[in-house]
Amino acid sequence: MTATRHGRFAPYLFLAPFLAVFAVFVAYPLAQSVVLSTRQMFGPTASTYVGLDNFRFLLQDPLFHKAVRNTLVFTAGSLFIQLPVALGLALLLDRPGLRGRNALRLVFFAPQLVGLVFLAVMASVIFQKRTGVLNQILEEVLGDRLGWVLQSGPWLDYPWLESQVMWALILSALWMYAGLNMVYFLAALQNVDRSLKEAASIDGAGVVRRFFAVTLPAITPVAGFVVLLSVVGSLQLFELPYILLNAGGGPDNQGLTIVTYLYQSGFETGDLGYASAIGWVLAIMLAVFTLLQRFVLRGRNA
Amino acid sequence: MKQQPPHTTTTTRAPRFGAGPGWLSYFSLGGWAVVVVALVSTVLVLLPDDRVEADVTLWTFAPPHARMYRPLLDEWEQDGSQGSVSIETLSLPALERRMLGGFMSGVPVADLIEAERRVASRAFGGPVESVGFLDLTDRLREDGLLEAINESSFGPWTYRGRVFGLPHDVHPVMLCYRADLVEAAGIDVGEIETWDDFARIMRPLMADNDGDGAPDRYLISFWPTYIDNIEPLILQAGDGLFDDDDMVRFATETNARVIATMATWVAGPDRIAADVPEFSAAGNKLKLDGYIVAALMPDWLSNIWRQQLPELSGKLKLMPLPAWEPGGRRTSVWGGTMLGIPKSADNPDELWQYAKRLYLSPELSRSLYTEGDIISPVRAHWDDPIYDTPDEFFGNQPKGRMYIDLAPEVPRRTSSPFNKMALERVQDALIRLSREVESDPGLSGAALRSRALELLREAENEVRARMMRNVIATGAAGGSAP
C-alpha cells in the first residue's frame, strides 16, 4: 500500500498547505475561542475579563432559549419532513425502467444553485398574507374547511411570516435541500444488490415488506450519514432565516436560530466573547448529538 | 480507463480517459473552464484602478438623499468653492456593518457618514471616548447651531451630554386620513381630541356593508408586528422608553395604558386596526382599496405615499395626532438621520465645513421639502413660504406649515443602543397582551391595564439585566485585547 523509497520530504510538502491553513485558521482560533468566551468585548480590540459570566448569562438568557427552541423545531422539521420526502423521491426515481432519471434528478437538485437571497425574496412573495401565492392557493383549495387549524380569519389572511415563521423556513428549506439529500439516497439505493430484492419478492414479500427487510438495512449507513449531515446542518441554520427575516429574528424572534444569535451578538452588538460562548455551547450540543447517533447506529448494526 | 501495465514502459504516460486529448486527462472540460476563469479574472481583478479619488466621500443609505445632494455638491465643486464629493449609497445593514467595521477594526470608512438613527446608536455602545464619531459639541456651540437647530432633533445623537452628529430632520408625525370617506360620512375631525375620541367618532366607517361578516375597512393602519408603529405612539404619551440618564425605564402607568389601548385596537371586540404594511406592494393595494381610514404619517412618509399611491391624490388630509389624554401632546417623532464625521478622518475641520454647508444650506432645505416632503431642522429656514404652499395630494392643505407648527412638541429621544432591544421587548409584551385579549374578550379596563403593566415590568427587567451586565459600555473596566 505504500512505497518503500520516496522523497522523505514529499508527504510533508504535500500536506504543508493544509496544515498551515489549519494551524492559523482553525487551531489557533479554536484555542482563542476558549479565551474569548471568558471575556466581554466590543469589537476585536476592546475587551475585559468576565470569567464564566458569559455562560452564566447564556444559561438564563431568554433569547438564547428561544433560539435553541426554534433551532430544534427546525431540525425536527428537517428530520421528519425533509428527509422522508427526499427518500420518497429517491425511491420513486429508483424504479427500473424510469426514463429521464438524470433529467429529473437535475430538476430536483437545481434549487441548490440559486442562492439564498433569491430564496428569501421568493419566500417573502409566496408567504405574504393577503397577496401571497400560497395563501391564495390555500383559499382556493380549502375555502372554509380545516378552519379549526386557524384561530380566526380565512386562509387568505394566514400570517405565515408573522406567527408561522418556522413553517415558512421549513418549507423553504424543503424546496432547497430535498434534492440534495435525494441525490445521496438515490446513490445508495442504486447500490443495493438487486438480487437480494428479487429473492425477497420471490419469497412472496410485498413492496412494503421488501423495503423494510431488504432496502432499508442496506442503505442504513448512507441514511445515517444523511441524518447526521442534516441534523448538524439544521442545528447550524443561519443564512436562510437571516436573509429572509432581514438580518433579524423575525416577529417575536420566532426565526431566531442559535447561529443567528451568535452572529448578532458578535458582529452587530460587537461582543465577540459572548459569540464565542454561544459557539461552545453549540459545539457541545453537536458533540452530544453525534455521539448519540453513533450509539444508536452501533446498536442497530450489531 | 486504460491502465499502463506496471512492468513495461520506459516513459510514464498518464493514463487517458477515453480517446480524448491529453490535457483532458487532468481536468474535465468543466475543470479547465474553472482554470481559465481563475487566470483571466485574476488578471482583471488586479488591474490597477484608474478611478479618480474624490476629495471627500460621503456615505448615505437613501437614494433620494443622494439625488438631492448631487446637484448641490456638483455646483459647489464647479464654482471652485469646494472640492469633489463622491456619494456612495449603501443599504442600511451594509452601512451599519462598514461603519462598525471601521470603528472597531480600522477598516477604511468614508469621510462623512450619514447614519439613520438605529445605525448611529451602535456607535454609542462603549465609553464616551470610544465613540467612533467626532465630538461636535464645541463646534456646534461656537457656530451657534445648538440654538439655530430644532432642539429635539439632537436627541438621538447626544451621548452622555456630548453631541456627535449634525441633525438632518425633525420628522414630526401627524395622522393622515381618507378625507373622502370621512367627509362623506359626515364626520368632523375637529371633534377628535384623543385616541378614545378617534375610535368612537370614526367607528361608523367600519360598517359591514357588503354583508360578509367582517368590517369593510378598519380605522387605522397599526399592527404589533410592525415595530416602527409602536415607538411613536409611546413617545407621544410622554414617558418614553428610557429615563434622562439613558437607563431603561418603560414600565409606567402611562405606558401600560398605551399598550393596553393598542392591544384593544388589534384584538378583541373593539378592534379598529389592520395590518397594512408600508413599503410593500401588498400594503399599497390595501391602501388604494380604502381598507384603512387613517395612518400615522411622519413627514417623510407622505413622500412615499405620494410616489407610490398617486391614485389617492386629493383624497387624503392630515390632522394632528389624537392625544392620549385631553390636552396631551398631539405629535410624535418617527425616524431620523444625522451626518457624522469619523474620528479617523485626517481633516476634521475641513470636513466640518463640508458638513455644515450641505446640511445648513437653504437650497437643501428647499430641496428636502420639494423632493422629500421633509421639513428642515434649521429654524431660520422655517420662514420660507414654500412650506405654506397648498399640497394638492393632501386636499390642498399647507402641509409643511402644519408639520412645522408641531415641531416644538416633538419629543426628544434617547441615543442608547439598547433602544432597539427595549422596543422589541415592548413589542413582545404587546403581542402577548393582544393574544390574551383575543382569547379573553372580557379582559379590559383596569384589569387589562394592570396586566399590561405586569408584562412591561417583565420586559423592562430583562432589558435592564442586559444593560447592567454590559461592563464595557459602562466603562467599568478598561481591558484590552487578549
Add this chain to the structure above:
Amino acid sequence: MPTAKHKSILSAAGAYVVLLPLAVITLVPFVWLVTSAFKSREQFFGSMFLPRGDGLLGVDWAALTLENFTRLFSEIAIGRALLNSLFLSSVTALLATLCCAAGGYALAMYKFKGRGICLAIVLAALIVPAPLLIAPGYQVLFKLGLLDTYTGLILPGIAPAFGVFLFRQSVLQSVPPELLEAGRLDGCGELGIFARVVLPLLRPMTGAFLMITFLAMWNNFIGPQIVLQSPDKQPLSVAIAQLKGVYYEDYGLMMAGTLVSVAPVAVLFLLLQRDFVSGLTLGAVK
C-alpha cells in the same frame, strides 16, 4: 399475465404520476425568476409569469424588456461584483482542489512519521463547527491585517478538512500503488508522479470538488460580508442582497440580478454534473 416488462412500465408510470407534478412545482420558482427578470416595473404585478397580451400564446411578447439588465450593469455596476465572484470562486476552487488533492494523496499513499497525527487532525477538523470559529477567526484576520482583502477571504478556504478526507478516500479507491512504483522507477519526481499519474486518476473527484468549492464560495454570503468591506471587492452574493436592501420594491431588478448570479453556476454545473454527483456520493457511500 403481467410480464416483468409490463410490471416495470407500470411501476415507472406510477412513479411519474408523483414525480412530474413535484418536478413542476420545483421548477415554478425558476420560471418565475426568468420571466420576472424580463418584466418592467409596471408589468410586474399584472401577471404571474409572462405579461398577458395579444401576441402568440396570449402573451404580450413586446412587453418583455431588457431594461433590468441594462440598469444592473450601468447604474448598479454589477459587472464588478460578477468579476469578483468569478475571481473568488474560481481561485478558491482551484487552490482548494490542489491542496486537498495533495493532502489526501499524501495521507493515503505515504507512510511517514506523524501520519497518524495528521489523520487525527483531519478528523478533528471535520468535527469543529464553523460557527465556533467565526468570532475568533475574525479577530485573527484583524490581527493579520487581512480584513478587507481578497486574501482574507480566500486563504481560510483553501484547505477544508472534508476535502482532504474526500480526496484520501478517492485516492485509496482509484490509485493503484503499483503505478506509483512504476513512476518512481522511471525517475519521475514525487511532484511529477502526483501531477501526471495521480491527478488524472482522480479526475471525477477533482471535477466534483471544483464544483463543490466553486458553488460554496459563489453562494457564500456571510463570509464576504464580514471580511470584505470595500464595494469594489464585494461579490455577487452581497451585491444582490444589497439590491434587496436598497431597491426592495424593484422585483424585476432583483430577479435580473439573481439570474446574473445563477447563470454562471448553472453553466458550470451542466459541465461538471456527472463528476459532481459521483464525487458527492463517494463520501457517503463508503
